Amino acid sequence: MAMLKYRDALRLAIKEEMERDPLVFCIGEGIGERGGSYKVTDQLYKQFGPGRVIDTPISEASFVGMAAGAAIVGNRPIVEILFVDFACLAMDQVINQAAKYHFMSGGQGFVPMVLRTQGGAGNSLAAQHSQSLEALFYHIPGLKLVMPSTPYDAKGLLKSSIRDSDPVVFIEHKLLYMTEGEVPEQEYLIPLGKADVKREGTDVTLVTYSHMTLKCLEAAERLAAEGVEAEVIDLRTLVPMDRDCILASVKKTGKLVIVHEACKRGGIGGDIAAMVVEEAFFDLDRPPVRIAGKNTPIPFSLNLEKLCVPSVDDIVEAVRSLG
Amino acid sequence: MAMLKYRDALRLAIKEEMERDPLVFCIGEGIGERGGSYKVTDQLYKQFGPGRVIDTPISEASFVGMAAGAAIVGNRPIVEILFVDFACLAMDQVINQAAKYHFMSGGQGFVPMVLRTQGGAGNSLAAQHSQSLEALFYHIPGLKLVMPSTPYDAKGLLKSSIRDSDPVVFIEHKLLYMTEGEVPEQEYLIPLGKADVKREGTDVTLVTYSHMTLKCLEAAERLAAEGVEAEVIDLRTLVPMDRDCILASVKKTGKLVIVHEACKRGGIGGDIAAMVVEEAFFDLDRPPVRIAGKNTPIPFSLNLEKLCVPSVDDIVEAVRSLG
Amino acid sequence: MNEANADLLRTMYQVALTIRRFEEAAIGQYRLWNIRGYFHPYIGEEAIAVGVISALQPDDYIVSTHRGHGHAIAKGHDTRLVMAELFGKATGYCKGRGGSMHVSNLGQFNLGANGIVGGGIPLATGAAMGMKQKGSRQVVVSFFSDGASNNGVFHECVNMAAIYRLPILYVIENNHYAVSTPVEQSTLLRDLSKRSESYGIPGLSLDGNDALRIYQAMAEPLRRARVGEGPTLIECKTYRHGGHHINDPGAYMPKEDLARWKAHDPIDVLRDYLAAAGVTEAAIQTIKARVEEEVAKAVEFASQSPQPSEVDFLQEIASL
Amino acid sequence: MNEANADLLRTMYQVALTIRRFEEAAIGQYRLWNIRGYFHPYIGEEAIAVGVISALQPDDYIVSTHRGHGHAIAKGHDTRLVMAELFGKATGYCKGRGGSMHVSNLGQFNLGANGIVGGGIPLATGAAMGMKQKGSRQVVVSFFSDGASNNGVFHECVNMAAIYRLPILYVIENNHYAVSTPVEQSTLLRDLSKRSESYGIPGLSLDGNDALRIYQAMAEPLRRARVGEGPTLIECKTYRHGGHHINDPGAYMPKEDLARWKAHDPIDVLRDYLAAAGVTEAAIQTIKARVEEEVAKAVEFASQSPQPSEVDFLQEIASL
Numbered sequence A, B: 001m002a003m004l005k006y007r008d009a010l011r012l013a014i015k016e017e018m019e020r021d022p023l024v025f026c027i028g029e030g031i032g033e034r035g036g037s038y039k040v041t042d043q044l045y046k047q048f049g050p051g052r053v054i055d056t057p058i059s060e061a062s063f064v065g066m067a068a069g070a071a072i073v074g075n076r077p078i079v080e081i082l083f084v085d086f087a088c089l090a091m092d093q094v095i096n097q098a099a100k101y102h103f104m105s106g107g108q109g110f111v112p113m114v115l116r117t118q119g120g121a122g123n124s125l126a127a128q129h130s131q132s133l134e135a136l137f138y139h140i141p142g143l144k145l146v147m148p149s150t151p152y153d154a155k156g157l158l159k160s161s162i163r164d165s166d167p168v169v170f171i172e173h174k175l176l177y178m179t180e181g182e183v184p185e186q187e188y189l190i191p192l193g194k195a196d197v198k199r200e201g202t203d204v205t206l207v208t209y210s211h212m213t214l215k216c217l218e219a220a221e222r223l224a225a226e227g228v229e230a231e232v233i234d235l236r237t238l239v240p241m242d243r244d245c246i247l248a249s250v251k252k253t254g255k256l257v258i259v260h261e262a263c264k265r266g267g268i269g270g271d272i273a274a275m276v277v278e279e280a281f282f283d284l285d286r287p288p289v290r291i292a293g294k295n296t297p298i299p300f301s302l303n304l305e306k307l308c309v310p311s312v313d314d315i316v317e318a319v320r321s322l323g
Numbered sequence C, D: 001m002n003e004a005n006a007d008l009l010r011t012m013y014q015v016a017l018t019i020r021r022f023e024e025a026a027i028g029q030y031r032l033w034n035i036r037g038y039f040h041p042y043i044g045e046e047a048i049a050v051g052v053i054s055a056l057q058p059d060d061y062i063v064s065t066h067r068g069h070g071h072a073i074a075k076g077h078d079t080r081l082v083m084a085e086l087f088g089k090a091t092g093y094c095k096g097r098g099g100s101m102h103v104s105n106l107g108q109f110n111l112g113a114n115g116i117v118g119g120g121i122p123l124a125t126g127a128a129m130g131m132k133q134k135g136s137r138q139v140v141v142s143f144f145s146d147g148a149s150n151n152g153v154f155h156e157c158v159n160m161a162a163i164y165r166l167p168i169l170y171v172i173e174n175n176h177y178a179v180s181t182p183v184e185q186s187t188l189l190r191d192l193s194k195r196s197e198s199y200g201i202p203g204l205s206l207d208g209n210d211a212l213r214i215y216q217a218m219a220e221p222l223r224r225a226r227v228g229e230g231p232t233l234i235e236c237k238t239y240r241h242g243g244h245h246i247n248d249p250g251a252y253m254p255k256e257d258l259a260r261w262k263a264h265d266p267i268d269v270l271r272d273y274l275a276a277a278g279v280t281e282a283a284i285q286t287i288k289a290r291v292e293e294e295v296a297k298a299v300e301f302a303s304q305s306p307q308p309s310e311v312d313f314l315q316e317i318a319s320l
C-alpha cells in the first residue's frame, strides 16, 4: 500500500488504462503539457503525446459531443470539464446525445465515454465555480454517475468507469484533490453500483457521498464520544445506486440522515428519503432527515460561503435531534 | 366566461401583457409570421411587428442569454424554446447567468424574463422531443418554475410570470395545447406559488401538476365510484412550492400519492415525499407513493411510449394499494 | 462519356429515384397513420446524398440529420429496414426505438439521424477524431442544413477539425429554409461556404441538385481528408419540394422559387446525364420498375412486421 | 497635438495607470490572503479598456470578462468599491456576493464580469437588442478574449447582431493565450477580426497596446452602431505581463515574446504620447501621485470595511 493523493490516484487510473488500451484517450482544456488545472493529467502528455492527451479550445459543447462520437466509433475517451458548472454548456450533448444513443439506436451503438469533472464549494470561487450539480445527471436515464470520496475509491472507480460501455459522469470534488489515502500497488477495480460502509454503527445511518463523507466521518467520531454509533454509508456511485446497502443499514438503525452538499431542493436526498420510505417505512423509528446545501447561488465571501454547505456541526445536530 | 383552448389562453396572456407594457417582447424560432410551432404566438407578429415578435436563427444558447441580457437592461422578454429538450443547449445561460445574476450582482440587477417551453410525451416524437425536464430547473436557486394544467391557470400564471422580476421557466405540455377550459373575459392574475385544489376529497391526497392533473382527475372519478374520495392538488407552480396546501391535505387524508410524468429517479416527487415525511411524518397512515415516468429515454413506437408515462390505471392502482 | 461513367450514373439515378419513391410511399403511409411522429421529406435534395455518398468508400462514416432518409438509402441501407423503423416496428434498424429522426445503421457506417438541429456535428467530428486516433483512412461526412450552420457547435467543431486536421467533410445542404425561416433572414452571407475562411480551411459552394458535379467535387476534399490535410466545408444549394415536414404546407415558399427549383429537379438532372451518356429509355424504364418494386416491398415488409415487444422493452429498461 | 487631445491623453494615462497600480496593489493584498478565489490581472492589456471606453458615452453599456477589473476602472467605477468587492466585503459593488469574477455596477452601465468564458457575449447582445427595442442610442461593448472567440456563443451572437443590426461592438482582447493554450493552437487564423466576414460585417485588427489608436478606431464602429448599421468585430492584439491568474507563473510564455511586448507597454505608449503632446514630466508625476493615493485609499477602504452580514444573507436567501 502506498499513500497517494486523490489527484494522483486518479492520474494513475488514467495512466494504467491508457497503457492497457490504446483506444483510451483524454481530451479537455489545458490537460496536455500543462497537466490540467488540478494536475490530474500531469505528465500524461509526456508519456502518451498530443495524439492521446488532447488540448481543446474553449468549446465545451462540442468537445463533449466529440467524445461521444469517438466513443460510438470504438474509442474510450475521457473528457475533462474543468468545473461541473461549465458542463451546463454541454448539456445537449450529454443529455440528448450521449445518454440516449444506445437506446435510440435500438442497442446497436455504445457510448463508452467518461465525463470527468469537478464540483463543490469551499475555495471562494463564487457562484459559477462552486456548484454541486450531480442531480442534473442523476435524473437522466442512460447516464451512470460516480462521485468518489477517497483516493482508493477514486482509482478503482475511475478504472471501472473507463471500461464501462455506457457514458459515465465522474464528479470529483475540489477539496478532495489534495487529500491522501492508501492505494494498493496492484491493480484493482471497484464495481459501479456498490456503496461502501465507511464506518459501521448501530444507532443511526448516515448516507452520503463525495466530500461530505469526510464530514460525516468526523461527525460520527464526535457522536461516538457521546455514545451514539453512526453508520456512515458512502454511496460512491449514485447511478446505479446501492439501495440494498442503504435499506440493510436502516433496518438495523431505524434512523436515517442523508447528507449532501448540493442544494436541498431537488437534490438527491429527496430521492433517497422517498425510496427508503417507500421500501422500509416500518423499519423507520423517525422520519428521514436531509442535511443539504442551502438553496442559493454560492456567494464569493468565505464567511457567507461556509453557511451554504453542511458543516460537521450541522450533521451532529441533526443526529442529536433524532433523539 | 369564454371557452378557450390552452394555447389561445397563453396567447391572450402574451397579447395583453404586450399591450400593457411596451418593454415586453417575444423571441424564438418561427414565432413571427409563422406564429410558432404550437401557434401560441399566432397573429402577434401582425399586431406588434418584427421588432417585438422576433424570429431567431437556431441559436438557442445565445438567444436565451440575449433574453437575459435584455431583461437586465429593463426589458421583459418572453423567450420560446420549441421543446424543453432543446433547453439543454441553453443551460449555461439559464443556470449560470439568468438564475444567478440577481444574487451575484448583490441585488443590483433583476432578470425579469420568461422562458416558455413545452415538454412531455404522447405524440411519438421519440427521445429528443418528449422529455419532462422540469427537475433540472427545480434544483437551481434563482429560477421560478411554472407548469399549468388548464387554460385558466395558463393565462393567469403566464401574466404573473411576465410581471415577475425573476427568471421564470414556464413549461407547457404538448398534449394540453388543444384542451379547452373556461377563461374569464376580465383580466385576472394568479399569484406564483399557490397550488390549486382541483378536486376536494378526504381519503387520499394526489399531488400532481401539468398534464398529469387531467389523469389524476380522471382517476379520482373512477375511485369515487368505488367510494374513495381523492383530493387532487395541482401544484401549478413548482418553485415556489405551496407546501402548506400539500401538508394541510395530508393532515386530512393521511395518504399521499405523488404523480408526475418525469422519470421517477431524481424527479420532483422524491422532494415532495421527503418534505412531507420531514414535516408531517405522524400525519401519514401510509408511506407516500410516487407514480412517475419510467427511467428510460422515450421510445418512438407508440405502444412502447405509452408504457413510459403513468396511466390513469396506474394512479387508480396506486391508491387502491394504499388500502 | 465512358462506360464507367454510365454505370456510375445509372447507379446514381437508381439511388436518387429510390429515395424519391421511398419518400413518396412513406408519405402515403403517413397519411394512412401507419407512420407517426415527425417526418421531414428529403424530396428535392436527393442529389446531395447521392453525389456525396457515391464518392465515399463503404466504410466511410456519415452522420445525418432530422431529414435523414435520403442519406440512409444512399448509404445502401436496406429500404425495408428503414421503412420498418419509420413504422416503429421491431424489425426496423433501431427496433422501433428511434423512428424517422433517429435512423442509424452502424453496420453500414451511418451514425444516425438526429432530432437536435446541429446535434450530429460534434458526433461526426468526434468520429473523425476517432479515425485519426486509430490511424484509419476512413473519412466522416457530417451532413446538416443552413439552419444548423448558425448554431454554435458548427463554429466550434469546424474550428477544431481545422486545428486537428481531422478527416471530415462538412456538407451544408442549403435548402434555403430552416422550417419557415429563409436563409437570407438568418445570415447576411450569400455563400455559406465562405465561413470556411474563418477556420483557415477550403470551402466550396455547389449546385446541390447536380449529383454528378457533387460527386466530382468530392475528390479533392476526400483526398485532403485521407492524407491528413484536414476538413473542407462544402455547401450544396438546393430546395425542398414542399414544406418543412409532412404537415407543413410550406405556404411561405414563393411559388416562383419552387417552380424554378422543380424545373431543375435532381432526378431529371441525372436522367439528362443518362440520356447524354447514351443510356436508352428502355434501360431507364427498367431501373424505374426495379425501384418501384423495391419500395413496394419495403412498405409491405414494414406493414407486416410486428410491433416491438412490450415485455422485452420493460426488461431492457429495468437496468437504466 | 491640440489641447483637447492632451486632455484626453492625460485622462487615458491616468486611467491606465490606475488600472496598473490597482492590479499591483490587489495582487499584494492577495499575497496577504486579504483577497481570495480566482484573480486574473489585466496588467499589460490596459490600453484596450482605456481606448475603447474613452470613446463611449457614460450611458453606453459594457459587458466584461473574468479579467474584468480594468474594464470596471476604465468605466469610472469607484476603485474603493471595486477593491472592496475583491476583498469580499459588504461595501463592494456586489456586497461581497460576486467577487473578482463578477464585479458589476449597473449604475455606471457595466453589466459585469463573468466567470463563464464567453458567457457575457449573449448578455451583451441581448442588452443591445434591448437598446434597439427601446429606440435608445446607447451602444453596448462586449469584451472577451481570443479563447472565448472559439466558443459557440461568439458565432451565434455575432451572427444575430449582424442580422438584427444591433448597436454593439465585439472587442476581442487577443492576449494570445487562453490560460496556457496559445492562440495559434486553437485557430488557424492570424487575424481574428477576419471572422467578421462570416457574418457580413466589418472587422478590424488593432495594436491593442496603443490606447490612442484604439480610441480613434472606435469612431466608425460607434457611428455604425448608433445609426442602426449594426455591429463591428474589433480585435486588439495584446499580451499578458504574467500568467493567466495570480498563481500561474506563466512558464509556458516564451521569454522573448514577453520581453517584446513589455517593451511595448501600454502605459509607456501613453506616456510617450503625453510627452509628444508637450505634457511636462512634472505634470506626469502629479498624475502618478494622484493614482498612488487613490489606490492606497481603495486598499484602506476595503481593508476597513466589514464582512457581509451573515444574518442578512440568511434572510435574503430564505425566499429562494
Ligand SMILES: Cc1ncc(C[n+]2csc(CCOP(=O)(O)OP(=O)(O)O)c2C)c(N)n1
Pocket: B029, B058, B060, B082, B086, B089, C040, C065, C066, C067, C115, C116, C117, C118, C144, C145, C146, C147, C148, C149, C175, C177, C178, C179, C244
Ligand atoms: C436545437 C434544435 N432547435 C430547434 C429544433 C426544431 N427544428 C427542427 S428542424 C428545424 C429546422 C432546421 O433547419 P435546417 O438546419 O436548415 O434543416 P432543414 O430542415 O432545412 O433540413 C428546427 C428549427 C430542433 N430540432 N433542434
Ligand SMILES: Cc1ncc(C[n+]2csc(CCOP(=O)(O)OP(=O)(O)O)c2C)c(N)n1
Pocket: A029, A058, A060, A082, A086, A089, D040, D065, D066, D067, D115, D116, D117, D118, D144, D145, D146, D147, D148, D149, D175, D177, D178, D179, D244
Ligand atoms: C466556459 C468556460 N470554460 C472554461 C473556463 C476556465 N477558464 C477560465 S479563464 C480561461 C481562459 C480564457 O481565455 P480567453 O478567453 O483568451 O481569456 P483571457 O484569460 O485570455 O483573458 C479558461 C479556460 C471558464 N471559466 N469557462
Ligand SMILES: [Mg+2]
Pocket: C145, C146, C147, C173, C174, C175, C176, C177, C178, C179
Ligand atoms: Mg435548411
Ligand SMILES: [Mg+2]
Pocket: D145, D146, D147, D173, D174, D175, D176, D177, D178, D179
Ligand atoms: Mg486570451
